[in-house]
Amino acid sequence: MDLDSHKRQRKATSESKSVDSNRKLxxxxxxxxxxxxxxxxxxxxxxxxxxxxxxxxxxxxxxxxxxxxxxxxxxxxxxxxxxxxxxxxxxxxxxxxxxxxxxxxxxxxxxxxxxxxxxxxxxxxxxxxxxxxxxxxxxxxxxxxxxxxxxxxxxxxxxxxxxxNLHELPPHLAAFILDQVYDRTVAPKVELLSKYENGTDYVYGELLHPFITKLLVEQTKMTSDQVFVDLGSGVGNVVLQAALEIGCESWGCEMMENACNLAEAQEKEFHARCLLWGLEPGEVHLERGDFRKNSSIHDALKRADVVLVNNKAFTSQLNDDLIRMFLDLKSGCKIISLKSFVADSKSSHNINDVGSTILEVEECTYPEGYVSWTNAGGQYYISTRK
Structure with missing residues (x-):
């Protein structure tokens, strides 16, 4: 895109949504x-x-x-x-x-x-x-x-x-900085992420920058004083994007060692890149291990405003365990997922009842080019804690 169209796009974006005046860039x-x-x-x-x-x-x-x-x-x-x-x-x-x-x-x-x-x-x-x-x-x-x-x-x-005088970061600048980080840390070692097992909870896939911008900026309207949690955060892409683009406190937890090591490398490069660009991101916390057993993640969930779970390939047992964890979420917290916790929690009738009791679910559709594992579009769900 040429410069003039970018300028027009920036002004149009600023006029079409409220700006987080508390955000310090x-x-x-x-x-x-x-x-x-x-x-x-x-x-x-x-x-x-x-x-x-x-x-x-x-x-x-x-x-x-x-x-x-x-x-x-x-x-x-x-x-x-x-x-x-x-x-x-x-x-x-x-x-x-x-x-x-x-x-x-x-x-x-x-x-x-x-x-x-x-x-x-x-x-x-x-x-x-x-x-x-x-x-x-x-x-x-x-x-x-x-x-x-x-x-x-x-x-x-x-x-x-x-x-x-700036209080919001243009999404295409945030995406470019995040790509710089990824290209220097993850891309040279990306083969390490292919060692995952299908049919288990150890399957890797990424939600791409435009999808996250749509979710956090447009749909959940996150602000810099809020808390974001990514359960199963992989190499940390979304955690870093939330911290940079929104400026919020941003948490992630991942259990696969290779992904955790790359996430650690990304976080280090991320903070250096933010300094190069003169930007102050929100706090970043990347945890290792099973999020079901991580006390720091449980504490963050109690304060969370938006929770992301890329549960496309999670087992039914893990999805059921997540619903139990969601009992601790505050009223109004938004949960973004690739599978519905109400429709797909069929392994236990009682757990399914819990899901429908505590969550209001909206089904949405994402277009092609929004996820790493396919070019096709698909469904995702935004659940609100009642």
């Missing part, structure tokens, strides 16, 4: 001073000549290195202009980052050097990377000027001041 720490100790995974650590990628734009081995400034005082990220299957695309990432900075962190007037249709940084980067007329030196020159211009705006306090 800015990380004070990100603008105080450069933290030389800040550890994050550079793109070059995932996609480089060392990783058997090949140079692009006619670059020689000596010319592939580039650095990218983020809208804070923190150090720049290192990329290489290379290509490799399923690897980070430095050219596309550079253009996306410049665009996201211009549209989110700057006013229209401040963004003019970035967005000018004739000679703005975005236009110059796009022209230089055009497949028919690839201009390596032009691309690197535009990137250097972008770095210097943005850093000057950060040092002058312009970006920090603009962030103070």
């Amino acid at each position: 800015k990380s004070e720490k990100a603008f105080e001073r450069k933290d030389e100790r800040l550890q994050f995974i550079h793109a070059v650590d995932v996609a480089s000549l060392e990783h058997k990628c090949v140079p692009i734009m006619g670059a020689s081995k000596e010319d592939v290195a580039i650095e990218l400034q983020y809208p804070t005082l923190q150090r720049r990220e290192k990329f290489e202009l290379v290509w490799g299957k399923d690897k980070i695309d430095a050219v596309e990432a550079s253009i996306r980052i410049v665009r996201l900075v211009a549209e989110t962190y700057l006013t229209d007037a401040e963004a003019e050097p970035f967005t000018n249709q004739n000679n703005g940084f975005i236009r110059r980067l796009e022209k230089a990377s055009n497949r028919n007329i690839q201009d390596l030196m032009g691309f690197k020159a535009a990137l250097r000027e972008y770095n210097e211009t943005l850093l000057a705006l950060v040092e002058d306090g312009v970006v920090s001041k603009n962030l103070d």
Whole structure:
């Protein structure tokens, strides 16, 4: 999408829903001073000549290195202009980052050097990377000027001041940051998630960013002073999205060791990335083990406003156990699930009665492209604790 349509979309979104005025987006720490100790995974650590990628734009081995400034005082990220299957695309990432900075962190007037249709940084980067007329030196020159211009705006306090006036994060920016985290931590080791058993509670699947935005922003209308809990949180994607996009206290619990290890890596990179982007997420708590036996999760559930359970592949016994846990939920708490706890809890007549007694269930439909395990759409359920 081009910049103008993104700007229109942002304004339309702000006008169509209430803004959480209590949400504080800015990380004070990100603008105080450069933290030389800040550890994050550079793109070059995932996609480089060392990783058997090949140079692009006619670059020689000596010319592939580039650095990218983020809208804070923190150090720049290192990329290489290379290509490799399923690897980070430095050219596309550079253009996306410049665009996201211009549209989110700057006013229209401040963004003019970035967005000018004739000679703005975005236009110059796009022209230089055009497949028919690839201009390596032009691309690197535009990137250097972008770095210097943005850093000057950060040092002058312009970006920090603009962030103070923002109370919501555009969903496409949140999704991009979360993808950055995932691409540097989970994607290189994604084969570890294939070692799951069908027909058991150990089956892995992800709800994708647009689905979670719809659930948390549009349907349950979560705010930053609320509590979110994901039961069976996998590698932590949804927990991190809730903390970043909503700014709420966000909990997750997972029992599979490989997923827990990747979730831990994601959480570490997530906090570093938020600092790079100058953003303050909500509290993140990722627990290991069986959520039925985790006291911290039970305590969080008593305060929860929204609970997510991707129970598409859960056994009937586990779904029955969950209904017992839902007895502790406060009135009005929303439970989002892929299977209904009232219609499908048939293993015990009494438990089924409990489900229908304590929950009001609304059946909804999600379109294609909302879950990782199929391209097709499907049903999901929003249950409200009576």
